[in-house]
Amino acid sequence: MTPQPISRRVAALRAATPVLEFLLASPQVQRQNEPEVANFLFGNPQEMPLPGFVEALQRWSVPQDKDWFAYKHNDPKAQAVVAEVLRERRGVAFEPEDIFLTNGAFGALAVALGAVVDAGDEVIFITPPWFFYEPLIVGAGGVPVRVKIDPATFDLDVDAIAAACTPRTRAIIVNSPNNPTGKLYSRETLQRLGAVLAEASRRNGRPIYLLSDEAYSRILFDGRAYISPTEFYSHAFLLYTYGKTLLTPGQRLGYIAIPPAMPDRDAVREAVALSQLVTSYAVANALLQHALADIEALSIDIAHLQARRDRMVAALRDIGYQAHVPEGTFYLLPQSPWADDRAFADLLLAHDILVLPGTWVEMPGYFRISLTANDAMIERSLAGFAAAREHAIRHEAVASGSPD
DSSP states (O other): OOOOSSOHHHHHHHHTOTTHHHHHHOHHHHTTTOTTSEEOSSSOOSSOOOHHHHHHHHHHTSOSSTTTTSOOOSOHHHHHHHHHHHHHHHOOOOOGGGEEEESHHHHHHHHHHHHHOOTTOEEEEEESOOTTHHHHHHHTTOEEEEEEOOTTTOOOOHHHHHHHOOTTEEEEEEESSOTTTOOOOOHHHHHHHHHHHHHHHHHHTSOOEEEEEOTTTTOBOTTOOOOOGGGGOSSEEEEEESTTTTTOTTSOOEEEEOOTTOTTHHHHHHHHHHHHHHTTOOOOOHHHHHHHHHHHTOOOOHHHHHHHHHHHHHHHHHHTOOOOOOSBSSEEOOBOSSSOHHHHHHHHHHTTEEOEEGGGGTOTTBEEEETTSOHHHHHHHHHHHHHHHHHHHHSOOOTTSSOO
16 A cells, blocks of 8 residues: 555645645746736735835844844734724724734634634635635634625625534634625624624534634725724634735734633633644744834825726726726736636736636636736736737637637
8 A cells, every 4th residue: 555645634735725736836826027927916016115114124123132033922012012003993992912913814814713623613714715714724623614705796695604604613714805806894794794603602502703804904995994893793803914004925924813802801812822832833023023013004005006906997897807896905806708717817828917817716707916016017918908808709718728
């Protein structure tokens, strides 16, 4: 018998991460650093970093004591900064002890899942999803349970969530505004969600925890105000990353915040702290924690990002694409002229345009555009988008998934 080269756990993780094929071997990923392409592929910066961010790292890289770069857990000064900002912006009395500094939202999700999920527990997530929710759930020993959005409105289907709650349900991940749809969930929708989770928790005799992924909560358009799912349900974690607002996804800084309404708050704090330690020490690195007070005040230009959204939506619609107007995030989700979105992404690639096929975010028949592309990329891409659509309406996608 041939020995199994990897663990069953890793095999399960591989099965839960189909996008890995695209991330490791796609021609789009292989070409993303070529200067002539219009890169709409991921939320990577296509311009130089914010000067203030660079200055903050330079300033705080100078050691002030011998332990400046020693083992660092949750720094009290950084915790206090986040708690104060949340008190001011949300009007909620967070305490510094409620804040756990993590290596981005990736780390925050892994830690929160590790704190509350036992082997065999079900974890609901909303589809279309961020493509790493499922492997994170599997990695925590949980059983992923998909619930689709309303396809007409991109809103949460609260009735479907209620139907998906079983005695084994332990957590639900909600991302608002949503990647990839850009949908910001309304107060009414979130109130209904909170009521459903409270009733299911009562029925089960144990709480269902809400993991509120708020990575894009500061990237909102048209003067919208952010409404957090944590406002309407007590067993909730607020998860955040600075990588989106600063466009610094490689400098991983985020946090878990435990709202004061959380029941058994002291026990939950301890569970999160322990999970943080055993989740590969998922603590933000020392330099980023030292610099957090300066970093917190920074942001990319949201008005300019909205202008890019408006430019792209209008141009794509003029060309003939169907494209909705996202309420937040930095993504567009136009419909593909071909049902085979991967084949159409390859056709766009032939025009030096990189997009993410909707299949990889469980939206077949769509493709995702990241507005982190710079203005020059946007302008030079429009002729290619037009030529690709013209080709698409004259030809059908070939069975192999490649343009003719």
